[in-house]
Amino acid sequence: MLRLNRGTKIALGGVAVVVLGFLYIPMFVIIMNSFNSGRVSGWPIPGFSLEWWGKALTNPAMHAAFINSVIVASIATAFALVLGTLAAFALQRFKFFGQHTVNLLIVLPITLPGIVTGVALSNTYHQVLKPMGIHVGYWGMIIAHATFCVVMVFNNVIARLRRMNPNLEEASADLGAGIWQTFRLVTFPQFRPAFIAGGLLAFALSFDEIVVTIFTAPPGTETLPLWIMNQMGRPNEVNQVNVVATLMILLSLIPVYFSQRAQRADT
Numbered sequence: 228m229l230r231l232n233r234g235t236k237i238a239l240g241g242v243a244v245v246v247l248g249f250l251y252i253p254m255f256v257i258i259m260n261s262f263n264s265g266r267v268s269g270w271p272i273p274g275f276s277l278e279w280w281g282k283a284l285t286n287p288a289m290h291a292a293f294i295n296s297v298i299v300a301s302i303a304t305a306f307a308l309v310l311g312t313l314a315a316f317a318l319q320r321f322k323f324f325g326q327h328t329v330n331l332l333i334v335l336p337i338t339l340p341g342i343v344t345g346v347a348l349s350n351t352y353h354q355v356l357k358p359m360g361i362h363v364g365y366w367g368m369i370i371a372h373a374t375f376c377v378v379m380v381f382n383n384v385i386a387r388l389r390r391m392n393p394n395l396e397e398a399s400a401d402l403g404a405g406i407w408q409t410f411r412l413v414t415f416p417q418f419r420p421a422f423i424a425g426g427l428l429a430f431a432l433s434f435d436e437i438v439v440t441i442f443t444a445p446p447g448t449e450t451l452p453l454w455i456m457n458q459m460g461r462p463n464e465v466n467q468v469n470v471v472a473t474l475m476i477l478l479s480l481i482p483v484y485f486s487q488r489a490q491r492a493d494t
Contacts (some may be wrong), residue, residue, distance in 0.1 A: 239410040246485060254476055268465040283470035284409035292454035300433035300449060306431045307330035310373070311380025312422065319388040337378040344374065345442030352443065364445045371443040383425030387418040427485055451475075 256270055264274035283289060318330055336344060348371045350444075352363050363370065394418070399409040437452035444453065455471060458464045 256474045257469050258476070260466060261473045263466050263469070266463055266466075269470060279466040279470050283467040286467065288449070289451075289454060289467070291472060292449045292451045294364070295448060296434050296451040299369050299372055300430045302369050302424055303376045303433045304430045306369075306373040307376035307380045308422065308426050311425065311429075312384050313375045315381050315385035315388055319385055333381055334378055336375045341436070341438030342423055342442075344371070345439040347443040348374075348439070352355050365448065368440060368443045368445065368448070368450075368490050371435040371439050375436075375439075379429040379432060380422070380425035383421040383428070387421035423485070427483075431479065433482070 259272055260268045260270070261279060262271070262275045263272040263279065264276035265272065314329075314333055318326060318333075348367070352367050355480065356363060391414075395413050396409055399413045404412070435452060437450075437456060438458045440450050440453055444450065451471070453466050460485070
């Protein structure tokens with residue numbers, strides 16, 4: 228086992244403190260500014276007030292943006308769960324010509340810069356589909372999110388499938404179970420933690436996406452990240468953004484917690 232001397236431990240501890248401070252001090256500043264009694268966000272805050280919480284929580288534009296984010300993320304995640312799982316089974320259980328190419332094409336969207344994906348989809352929607360009379364509208368934004376959400380589910384599920392014991396499914400078939408009964412009672416329980424973890428990560432990624440959304444959102448439609456970006460250009464409204472950001476920090480702990488639990492159960 229590797230043993231570190233006292234000086235190395237102190238140095239590594241110092242680096243860890245700096246990194247954690249760099250990550251979490253800005254979050255602390257945001258949280259504190261959500262209680263700022265002043266009209267403009269700043270540090271140190273002049274006093275504490277719940278005024279901005281009241282305004283943010285009763286802001287109809289924020290409500291609409293939040294609902295849009297939930298709808299888009301939920302539907303995109305549903306598509307990703309189905310398509311990502313099917314793709315994982317196809318590539319893991321079957322051998323066919325071009326298998327590695329298909330694997331690369333599935334993973335590619337998550338590796339491309341978001342602005343490239345956004346521009347490509349926007350050009351497709353407006354220069355190819357629209358002249359053909361196909362108006363994707365709101366669904367175009369959902370499809371755009373699903374393209375990279377599929378990767379999150381695919382990576383989690385295929386990694387678990389590679390570690391599964393096929394003898395259990397063969398034993399189930401030998402005992403007279405049908406395909407769907409074997410899948411429901413034997414196969415699915417084995418990769419369920421990876422399935423759930425992939426879904427949670429896909430939802431979080433979609434809910435937070437802004438670059439692709441800018442290029443694919445129909446006119447007049449805002450998701451929560453878009454609403455936040457637009458509000459940042461209005462200094463008197465920034466404290467409402469701090470409130471929403473604080474709520475998102477708290478809410479983001481929920482999928483992260485369950486995702487970690489699911490991944491631990493999978494090991």
